[in-house]
Amino acid sequence: MIKVTLPDGSVKEMAQGVTPMDVAKSISEGLARNVISASYNGTTIETTTTLTTDGTLILHTWNDKEGKKAFWHSTSHVMAQALEELFPGIKLTLGPAIDNGFYYDVDFGDQRITDADFKKIEDRVLEISREKHEFKMRAVSKAEALEVYKDNEYKTELISNLEDGTITFCDHSNFFDLCRGGHIPNTGIIKAMKILSVAGAYWRGDEKNKQLTRVYGISFPKQKDLTDYLELLEEAKRRDHRKLGKELDLFHFSQKVGQGLPLWLPKGAALRERLENFLKKAQKKAGYEQVVTPHIGMKDLYVTSGHYAKYGADSFQPIHTPAEGEEFLLKPMNCPHHCEIYNARPWSYKDLPKRYAEFGTVYRYEQSGELHGLTRVRGFTQDDAHIFCTPDQLDAEFKNVIDLVLYVFGSLGFENFTAQVSVRDLDNPDKYIGSVENWEKAENAIISAAKDKGLNYVIEAGEAAFYGPKLDFMVKDALGRSWQLGTIQVDYNLPERFDLTYKGSDNELHRPVMIHRAPFGSMERFIAILLEHTAGNFPIWLMPEQAIILSLSEKYENYAQKVLNLLENHEIRALLDNRNETISKKIREAETQKFPFMLIVGEEEEKNGTISVRRHGDAGKSNQSMTIEAFAALVNEEINKTLKQF
Numbered sequence: 001m002i003k004v005t006l007p008d009g010s011v012k013e014m015a016q017g018v019t020p021m022d023v024a025k026s027i028s029e030g031l032a033r034n035v036i037s038a039s040y041n042g043t044t045i046e047t048t049t050t051l052t053t054d055g056t057l058i059l060h061t062w063n064d065k066e067g068k069k070a071f072w073h074s075t076s077h078v079m080a081q082a083l084e085e086l087f088p089g090i091k092l093t094l095g096p097a098i099d100n101g102f103y104y105d106v107d108f109g110d111q112r113i114t115d116a117d118f119k120k121i122e123d124r125v126l127e128i129s130r131e132k133h134e135f136k137m138r139a140v141s142k143a144e145a146l147e148v149y150k151d152n153e154y155k156t157e158l159i160s161n162l163e164d165g166t167i168t169f170c171d172h173s174n175f176f177d178l179c180r181g182g183h184i185p186n187t188g189i190i191k192a193m194k195i196l197s198v199a200g201a202y203w204r205g206d207e208k209n210k211q212l213t214r215v216y217g218i219s220f221p222k223q224k225d226l227t228d229y230l231e232l233l234e235e236a237k238r239r240d241h242r243k244l245g246k247e248l249d250l251f252h253f254s255q256k257v258g259q260g261l262p263l264w265l266p267k268g269a270a271l272r273e274r275l276e277n278f279l280k281k282a283q284k285k286a287g288y289e290q291v292v293t294p295h296i297g298m299k300d301l302y303v304t305s306g307h308y309a310k311y312g313a314d315s316f317q318p319i320h321t322p323a324e325g326e327e328f329l330l331k332p333m334n335c336p337h338h339c340e341i342y343n344a345r346p347w348s349y350k351d352l353p354k355r356y357a358e359f360g361t362v363y364r365y366e367q368s369g370e371l372h373g374l375t376r377v378r379g380f381t382q383d384d385a386h387i388f389c390t391p392d393q394l395d396a397e398f399k400n401v402i403d404l405v406l407y408v409f410g411s412l413g414f415e416n417f418t419a420q421v422s423v424r425d426l427d428n429p430d431k432y433i434g435s436v437e438n439w440e441k442a443e444n445a446i447i448s449a450a451k452d453k454g455l456n457y458v459i460e461a462g463e464a465a466f467y468g469p470k471l472d473f474m475v476k477d478a479l480g481r482s483w484q485l486g487t488i489q490v491d492y493n494l495p496e497r498f499d500l501t502y503k504g505s506d507n508e509l510h511r512p513v514m515i516h517r518a519p520f521g522s523m524e525r526f527i528a529i530l531l532e533h534t535a536g537n538f539p540i541w542l543m544p545e546q547a548i549i550l551s552l553s554e555k556y557e558n559y560a561q562k563v564l565n566l567l568e569n570h571e572i573r574a575l576l577d578n579r580n581e582t583i584s585k586k587i588r589e590a591e592t593q594k595f596p597f598m599l600i601v602g603e604e605e606e607k608n609g610t611i612s613v614r615r616h617g618d619a620g621k622s623n624q625s626m627t628i629e630a631f632a633a634l635v636n637e638e639i640n641k642t643l644k645q646f
């Protein structure tokens with residue numbers, strides 16, 4: 001008998017040689033129907049793998065990440081089979097599952113795959129799936145594997161790097177593939193499949209290697225899931241920040257300025273400024289001080305900080321000056337500069353914590369193929385801050401930072417988020433710098449802060465950086481996609497490298513602890529995510545213009561101007577559209593520009609001293625007539641709904 005421990009802690013005594021599917025059946029038939037993969041003692045296995053030792057079993061269904069991974073990876077085998085049938089002679093390479101679906105990298109040789117082939121491939125995948133072929137793992141010797149794939153240089157390379165005795169193939173139908181495992185029980189549960197796109201991809205991601213064709217696909221256990229997913233993709237396209245950025249006149253990219261270097265247009269700059277001021281105001285209340293540092297620094301600064309070792313070779317190269325021997329780097333991080341600000345004078349424990357904040361622009365080289373709108377750029381501005389404190393202050397400082405991050409998320413309408421606490425791998429203490437005592441203090445500070453603040457968090461052992469533990473926030477947007485925003489990181493490394501000190505109550509010199517934090521992450525990426533989350537309908541407090549006044553004709557210009565002045569007195573940001581255009585055209589354009597309110601003025605309004613209020617997206621509803629005062633009260637009420645006091 002073996003002991004099988006389940007995630008709820010219960011232990012089942014089972015006969016040696018049972019399979020995960022047997023265990024599922026012993027729990028309930030319903031569970032057994034839904035189980036699609038499993039892991040045992042942390043290793044992914046098949047539902048048919050026999051269990052021979054004691055261990056911890058997790059049964060995966062479509063509803064969890066591992067289950068989806070097995071589902072999608074298995075479909076990639078079926079797609080590879082269909083591709084081989086339809087394009088004889090192609091060479092298969094690798095076909096993993098990804099966050100949304102899977103891909104297979106294929107060398108098509110002289111053949112070409114186009115959009116017109118997608119339907120054929122999808123139909124064949126579903127045909128094979130309906131035949132309910134089981135996925136079965138088979139061990140093969142290295143010699144045999146090399147012989148089988150002697151005409152496929154890619155698989156040959158993969159096999160050469162594997163150890164004899166560890167090599168397995170996966171069989172289904174009349175198809176086999178080199179594979180480590182992790183499949184669904186049979187093809188029958190694949191009910192819907194779609195090829196999403198094809199793209200070029202270098203073998204093993206190396207530009208020097210041959211370019212292969214990456215075929216992206218996705219599959220589902222129900223047709224309805226696929227329909228929903230495709231709708232979501234369409235909505236994501238409509239909300240693409242690159243498209244909205246253009247429509248709303250927020251930012252622009254110029255090939256002359258350079259790839260990945262966004263240009264902020266007046267409206268986008270105003271939006272950024274509003275976000276910056278919002279955070280600056282909260283930071284001021286939280287005791288931060290603003291600092292300003294240059295965009296470049298001596299190469300040695302980054303050698304000291306260790307950033308040169310990390311970014312140097314793969315990033316922008318040093319700038320040489322006319323004077324010999326001088327080398328400057330574009331700043332990849334703000335931290336070293338802030339360390340030197342701290343070092344500008346001696347500190348006593350009574351002076352700490354010091355909290356230095358800066359909207360600091362940094363530059364990192366990204367390959368042109370990696371650039372994407374505002375989410376992957378070569379120059380971006382972090383809402384950066386560094387807190388220098390004593391180890392005893394860490395707990396309170398951490399809680400304060402969490403409060404600030406939660407305030408930021410709440411005010412911007414991100415209600416759905418989780419947190420991840422990354423701590424040491426206790427089995428590998430040599431990987432980390434800093435004393436064990438300090439690490440314990442820091443980890444306990446983060447965990448107790450996360451607990452106290454009621455965060456929905458998970459602890460990940462071994463995920464900490466070598467220089468300190470951290471807390472990351474994962475935010476779900478309106479389309480259910482996860483984004484990593486807001487990092488709070490403890491650092492024992494830079495205080496060491498920059499020899500930062502403070503005088504303790506014992507009159508001795510001590511090292512402060514450093515916290516890096518950025519609630520937005522970067523202004524560019526944050527605005528991109530916010531655009532896609534809100535589809536450009538930002539919270540009203542953030543809107544560059546909260547209302548637009550639309551006059552029915554030029555006759556009402558004076559009254560429209562008066563309304564604009566009154567709104568200004570109420571601190572409402574508004575524009576006036578007094579063009580000699582039809583009102584329906586003006587409304588249409590105002591809708592595209594996403595003004596939250598359209599205020600229509602004509603004869604009636606002028607006579608009564610009112611405005612006719614129409615909300616964005618309220619087509620078909622009748623406008624509301626109200627006074628300017630009533631409208632101002634309405635706007636303020638909406639603002640207070642999202643923008644709370646910090």
Ligand SMILES: [Zn+2]
Nearest residue numbers: 170179180181
């Ligand atoms: Zn496989």
Ligand SMILES: [Zn+2]
Nearest residue numbers: 334335386516
């Ligand atoms: Zn930093």
